Amino acid sequence: MTVIYLIHPSGILEGPVELPIVPGLGTQLPFNALELNKVLPPARVGHTWCVVNGVPEELADLRGEVYDTTTGEPSQFTQLGDLPEGLTDIPRPTPTHRWQAGAWAQDASSLHAAKTADINGQCEGAITTGFWSSALGARHLYSSQLDDQLNLMGVIVSGLDSPYACRDEQGVKAFRPHTQAQVRRVWDEFTLFKLQLLQRANNLKQQLDLALAVGDCDAMAAVTWSDSQS
Template structure:
């Protein structure tokens, strides 16, 4: 048999009531005897992720762990960095695969189209803009398409590495409980 005290948020083996661990005066007044179901669910059990032991009407239950203002700020900043990184990745990039700088779109469907062409290893027309902004389907050799793909991968990795470094700074600021440092960490553009 096991008791639960909602005041102490703890379990008390029944033997402690009579073995001298608790005197009659020290025994928690709110101690309730657990049902077998409660004993199997809560006593000596780890709470589910994001939960902690609590009580409702003096009975044990799992309750959500309160989220602190710093944790909310951290989550908001991580989301901002993720959004900014994704926006930068899909905003397009420059490549000199055609011998002069050309701007290539990099929305998800553009990434898939480029990957498909590279996997086929064939020459193909592919859309891009020249330095004057004129968009055309320009002829690319398989090697040039591979170069465009490699340029995009380097571009994307620089952005992902920047986002990763910023999120690591956020984690350190959260661990240090430094709200000012959390607020100060912002996405910044990476040079092409």
């Protein structure tokens, strides 16, 4: 007894199938039929039965999204069989992973560079999101973008009393009168605020340097700006 499989345009075998009997003609094999002596065993996981040179062969079926082992960029793989060199079906976990010995591995230098850049960015963001000063007696929030820093310095250089914008604790922004001494105190408190953030960033980057020196990626991954905040 024979069994019939149908050959999909991709080469994959579908079946076995039962073909209808045509009266007066019997069973008619379509052009894409393959007649075998026995049923094929189930294909292994991740594999499928195909026809190669007219003979059934079990091939890897990795069709779908695959990833470049150099860049990690995804693409679509449409062929049957093993992936060519330079492709994997395993997504890159993070941009700091590199393909090594057939697997993604955390790259210490890349992780160090990425974490350092993140800390620098977080520090700059903290510096420029505003600071509190008690120069007017009650606490007020002052803007600290680069333009704000330059404006504040300009008022100090003028040596004059001046209205200066700030928000009270209810969030109301207004140009409130400042004496020259009060403006200088605002600047001094900003300088201290900024210095503390820079010192915090420097401490974190020293931790990264120490972890890089011994190749400890887990220790580097654990260094974060938010966790360091008191």
